[in-house]
Amino acid sequence: xxxxxxxxxxxxxxxxxxxxxxxxxxxxxxxxxxxxxxxxxxxxxxxxxxxxxxxxxxxxxxxxxxxxxxxxxxxxxxxxxxxxxxxxxxxxxxxxxxxxxxxxxxxxxxxxxxxxxxxxxxxxxxxxxxxxxxxxxxxxxxxxxxxxxxxxxxxxxxxxxxxxxxxxxxxxxxx
Amino acid sequence: xxxxxxxxxxxxxxxxxxxxxxxxxxxxxxxxxxxxxxxxxxxxxxxxxxxxxxxxxxxxxxxxxxxxxxxxxxxxxxxxxxxxxxxxxxxxxxxxxxxxxxxxxxxxxxxxxxxxxxxxxxxxxxxxxxxxxxxxxxxxxxxxxxxxxxxxxxxxxxxxxxxxxxxxxxxxxxxxxxxxxxxxxxxxxxxxxxxxxxxxxxxxxxxxxxxxxxxxxxxxxxxxxxxxxxxxxxxxxxxxxxxxxxxxxxxxxxxxxxxxxxxxxxxxxxxxxxxxxxxxxxxxxxxxxxxxxxx
Ligand SMILES: Cc1ncc(C[n+]2csc(CCOP(=O)(O)OP(=O)(O)O)c2C)c(N)n1
Ligand code: SF4
Numbered sequence: 001x002x003x004x005x006x007x008x009x010x011x012x013x014x015x016x017x018x019x020x021x022x023x024x025x026x027x028x029x030x031x032x033x034x035x036x037x038x039x040x041x042x043x044x045x046x047x048x049x050x051x052x053x054x055x056x057x058x059x060x061x062x063x064x065x066x067x068x069x070x071x072x073x074x075x076x077x078x079x080x081x082x083x084x085x086x087x088x089x090x091x092x093x094x095x096x097x098x099x100x101x102x103x104x105x106x107x108x109x110x111x112x113x114x115x116x117x118x119x120x121x122x123x124x125x126x127x128x129x130x131x132x133x134x135x136x137x138x139x140x141x142x143x144x145x146x147x148x149x150x151x152x153x154x155x156x157x158x159x160x161x162x163x164x165x166x167x168x169x170x171x172x173x174x175x
Numbered sequence: 176x177x178x179x180x181x182x183x184x185x186x187x188x189x190x191x192x193x194x195x196x197x198x199x200x201x202x203x204x205x206x207x208x209x210x211x212x213x214x215x216x217x218x219x220x221x222x223x224x225x226x227x228x229x230x231x232x233x234x235x236x237x238x239x240x241x242x243x244x245x246x247x248x249x250x251x252x253x254x255x256x257x258x259x260x261x262x263x264x265x266x267x268x269x270x271x272x273x274x275x276x277x278x279x280x281x282x283x284x285x286x287x288x289x290x291x292x293x294x295x296x297x298x299x300x301x302x303x304x305x306x307x308x309x310x311x312x313x314x315x316x317x318x319x320x321x322x323x324x325x326x327x328x329x330x331x332x333x334x335x336x337x338x339x340x341x342x343x344x345x346x347x348x349x350x351x352x353x354x355x356x357x358x359x360x361x362x363x364x365x366x367x368x369x370x371x372x373x374x375x376x377x378x379x380x381x382x383x384x385x386x387x388x389x390x391x392x393x394x395x396x397x398x399x400x401x402x403x404x405x406x407x408x409x410x411x412x413x414x415x416x417x418x419x420x421x422x423x424x425x426x427x428x429x430x431x432x433x434x435x436x437x438x439x440x441x442x443x444x445x446x447x448x449x450x451x452x453x454x455x456x457x458x459x460x461x462x463x464x465x466x467x468x469x470x
Contacts, residue, residue: 002359038201082188083217086359093206093355094384094393100201 003119005084009126017132018069019080021139022062024088024119028112029058031090035108042098047105054109058089089116089143101160110150117143185220188213193243199234204381204393205302207355209241212271212300214358215365216242219269226269229258231283233275234309235302235381244271252283255290258297266443269369270297276317277307280336284316291345291374296441298368298375303338304383312386319424322388339420339432342376343413348435349375350416352428355382356396360429367431373438380427396427403430411436 007020032055039048091112097104120140127133191213199205216226226244230236232251239246245268249257254272262270274283279301290299306324307313313326316336323330342350349371353361361379368375382392389395408430409415416433419426 002357005359005363034206035201037196041196041198042201081217083214083362086214086362092393094202094204094382096201097384098201 003086003088005086007080007084009123010128012127012132013129014131014135015069015073015076016080017127017129017135018065018072019078020085021135022065022069023080023082023085024116025058025062025065027082027085027087028089028091028116029055029062031093032058035091035096038096039098039100044098044100046102047096047100050102050105050109054091087115088119089113103154103157103160106150106154106157110147110154113143113147113150117147186217186222188217191216191223191242191244193241195240197237197241199237200385202384203234203308204304204355204379204383205235205238207358207393208235208300208302208361208379208381209238211353211355211358211361211365212238212242214362215369216244218362218366219369221269225267226271227258227261227265228271228273229254229261230273231275231278232309233278233302233307234383235273235275235304236278238273238300238302252278252281252286254278255283255286255297255299258299259290259293259295262295262297262443263446266296266447271369272297272299274299274301275308275315276301276303276305276336276338277313277315280316280338280341284336287341288345291342291347291376293442294348294373294439295443296373298365298371298377300365300368300377300379301338302379302381304381304387305335306383306386308383308386312383319388324386335424337420337423338376338378339423340417342378343417343420343433347376347433348373348438350378350420350432351376351430352378352380352432354380354393354396354400354427354429356393357400357402357429360402364430367434371434371438373435373441400427400429403428403432408432410434 032051036048036051036055039051089112091108095108095111117140120136120143124133124136127136197206223243228239228242228244229247229249230239231249231254236248239248247257254274258270258272261268303317305315305317305319307315312324314322314324314331317338318331318335320334321330339350339352349368351364351368353364355361364377368377380396384390403419408419410431410433413433419428420432422428
């Protein structure tokens with residue numbers, strides 16, 4: 001299963017790598033927004049609140065990368081776009097449910113951080129540019145840090161109610 | 176500086192995303208499908224106003240509303256005839272159809288052979304979740320035998336329809352399959368189907384997390400799907416495609432089953448030729464109208 005399209009990592013320069021990292025954060029930011037909207041629509045305020053928080057975190061990551069890119073390459077045009085990446089740090093659509101608990105929402109975010117770590121880890125052997133290698137190594141290690149932060153929150157969380165999502169699902173009714 | 180990527184496309188995925196927020200159940204497979212559609216349309220590079228997206232009725236039939244293309248969320252089971260009409264009226268439009276397995280193979284099943292044999296240049300994308308989602312979980316034509324639903328309390332006694340064999344047997348020029356578990360692969364199949372000059376079909380295994388068989392369908396897809404390319408399948412070999420398509424229901428093959436290497440002329444193209452031939456003999460519009468007016 002491929003996560004990128006039309007990107008040759010062996011030829012990736014620093015500008016494109018920074019742009020790639022920025023759109024990875026952009027994709028994650030938008031997905032958290034979407035998930036928060038979905039949760040709000042289904043009256044799950046707690047999960048919506050957490051996904052909005054994650055959205056805001058991704059906004060900061062995206063901005064920092066963009067600033068770094070602008071400092072180094074100014075207004076040079078972008079040559080990577082969103083059509084080239086697929087679900088790299090964006091939480092999976094299928095990992096959410098209308099009645100999910102905050103703990104499950106945190107696990108969704110944790111899985112997304114793991115995915116992002118695996119992406120950079122898997123790409124590194126193909127990267128030849130030294131600056132890109134350094135950037136990807138830094139980003140990979142950051143993903144590991146983020147995993148730790150999410151894990152900490154999971155540990156700090158009060159146990160879920162004894163009622164599970166399964167208890168809350170309606171049985172299908174003939175129309 | 177070495178260039179590492181292809182040139183930027185004229186349109187981006189976000190250009191095809193409408194302001195409507197999807198109201199599907201969180202976790203529904205259709206969320207991933209619509210993302211793959213945005214990306215396929217961006218890769219094709221036609222403007223949203225050059226595209227018409229038609230659907231029937233069902234959860235999956237909401238897709239056109241979530242795109243910026245012209246949309247027609249029409250009548251249950253009637254998306255194909257409407258889409259064919261649109262293509263004939265305005266052949267310059269890129270016409271796509273979104274449907275569910277109920278919409279497409281149950282109430283709308285009678286339209287399928289005729290759309291295929293007519294070979295109008297449209298792309299038919301069926302979100303095959305093996306259940307009626309919108310109406311809360313009734314048996315669908317692609318539900319597996321034995322499935323217990325509100326309309327098959329003791330388990331279905333019927334063999335499911337095989338949408339891939341159906342399309343191949345009727346002679347569709349392009350037949351592919353994908354899953355939102357592999358969004359890049361799905362976007363690619365949809366893009367290729369849309370580029371195919373003639374009737375093209377994409378079966379999307381898009382899980383219904385609310386009424387579907389189990390909760391981890393996308394995860395199962397990720398673990399079990401096999402790309403046809405990795406199996407060395409030759410997509411120009413229709414018989415080999417039929418052999419592989421028989422695995423529907425047990426194997427999850429993704430990619431292109433069949434793509435006719437010599438696409439025959441489409442109905443819409445033939446119609447334009449016919450119109451050009453007849454044009455010199457055609458009566459002026461006023462004369463035609465006169466024929467309907469009682470004098
Ligand atoms: C003429 C008519 N008959 C029946 C219905 C009720 N109905 C609406 S959607 C649907 C089936 C939906 O299943 P499917 O097409 O598989 O789409 P999904 O919701 O699963 O995406 C039915 C029976 C209708 N709207 N119109
Ligand atoms: S009922 Fe099923 S198909 Fe419909 S939105 Fe919900 S999960 Fe998706």
